[in-house]
């Protein structure tokens with residue numbers, strides 16, 4: 046984009062006394078907005094630079110590491126016998142409950158707020174003082190900050206005996222609050238050995254027995270929901286001699302090995318993130334906590350809005366293997382992908398002016414903006430954790446734009462503008478077109494991320510219920526709106542690692558090129574249609590990126606006779622994966638507005654006309 050293409054100032058076209066445009070009506074040119082794509086000074090960053098800002102600090106092997114004493118050689122088990130006891134095989138019935146995607150995996154639905162409960166058992170002070178786990182409080186702080194940012198409720202239990210650990214978990218497994226959440230994380234941090242974890246009294250409990258308390262035989266509230274156990278403890282005294290210095294490890298003398306664990310379908314949906322390989326030590330730094338927890342928190346913080354938990358644990362393995370003499374050992378009976386942060390993506394086949402509203406998430410609403418004269422805006426109807434990715438920004442992909450008001454630049458690898466995604470026309474855009482421009486850095490809660498040639502909005506911070514979603518459109522656009530940013534403003538408001546996002550406005554992150562990719566209703570990640578392949582899902586995913594939901598097995602009722610021909614289903618409306626008959630009324634996804642299904646298969650919705658309860662200051 047060059048400056049000669051800059052957008053006309055929309056404010057000069059807007060009558061100040063004008064009421065907000067109705068998103069359901071066609072926008073006419075006099076209501077046009079300034080040019081999202083006109084910011085000639087936007088600098089897109091190469092992906093290597095993006096990695097700089099992730100603040101990834103490798104944990105170095107250093108002199109803080111010391112070895113603890115008293116390891117009992119006799120209790121080491123053979124590694125081959127020891128991997129994934131009770132959890133290694135796919136479980137009967139698991140396949141049938143999967144939703145489809147290109148790799149055969151769907152995603153767990155995490156819809157509750159909070160997303161889940163985290164219970165942390167952290168043993169720091171032991172009866173025998175020389176066993177104290179200095180630095181363990183740092184691990185706890187790191188995990189707590191990250192997981193509460195992700196939208197989990199956290200509970201702590203510090204310094205528990207073996208018996209108390211078991212009782213705490215038994216009690217927790219019967220907690221009625223588990224019924225109200227869609228996921229669960231238990232963190233066990235103590236000394237350990239093989240499959241046991243130690244209490245502060247030196248007594249031990251078998252980890253698998255503790256985990257089994259939460260299987261579907263013992264904890265029906267969590268049946269079918271993903272459950273993660275993070276076990277930060279030694280599993281033996283094996284070590285690779287890299288550091289050459291003595292280092293503290295979470296190992297202990299007293300060991301019991303319990304009986305064999307039964308393999309039952311009840312044990313599905315578990316992910317156990319062991320900090321170390323069976324038979325090996327788990328390191329801890331007196332001053333900096335354990336490298337495993339530090340690395341896990343770094344990876345999850347960087348990547349949770351992009352990839353699912355199992356993939357993140359693979360990356361934790363990778364980083365630990367590169368920088369430490371410890372290889373973690375995740376084991377899984379998860380059946381589906383587990384996303385800690387939703388990338389809120391909804392697509393629809395609808396191609397009329399209701400499309401932006403049809404794509405709106407149930408947890409958002411579109412109503413008059415808190416910014417005077419700005420028309421409609423998007424509001425959070427529940428809280429969203431930091432890192433939540435909204436998008437992609439929907440619109441016509443074009444190299445020529447007639448009206449600049451709703452267009453975004455999409456950058457090529459060399460930072461030149463590749464094309465524009467133009468959301469001016471509602472019939473091919475989505476709800477992101479309604480997010481307004483923040484007037485000050487203080488009300489800015491989203492940054493712009495270009496990921497694989499698509500534009501997303503990502504939450505800088507936890508967004509509280511009732512807050513309007515606001516993004517910085519860029520300096521040129523801002524100028525058109527009479528808005529400016531000074532470098533000092535950034536210092537006041539953002540953490541150092543976030544400042545670059547604000548300044549550069551659009552961050553590019555081309556992790557891998559997707560070819561044609563599709564999104565299913567409520568699915569959290571795109572699945573790819575690779576060129577030239579005719580896999581099971583290939584035929585449902587079309588080159589325009591649409592996905593024929595009639596073929597999606599989880600559709601409520603499918604009234605189409607020809608299952609491949611959803612778009613032409615007359616007399617019924619397809620809305621967010623559900624079918625409604627003509628004239629039928631139904632609640633809009635925001636649960637407040639009402640929609641009516643028309644004969645032509647399209648529906649019309651009311652718009653929620655309420656003023657915002659709360660705006661971030």
Ligand SMILES: C[S@@+](CC[C@H](N)C(=O)[O-])C[C@H]1O[C@@H](n2cnc3c(N)ncnc32)[C@H](O)[C@@H]1O
Pocket residue numbers: 055065066077078079414416417418419420421422450451478479480481482483484526
């Ligand atoms: C991408 S649209 C956002 C949705 C728009 N509010 C609507 O109702 O369609 C951009 C337009 O919203 C309005 N807008 C967004 N942020 C604004 C701000 N901070 N101050 C004034 N108007 C704003 C301007 O009219 C702008 O052209």
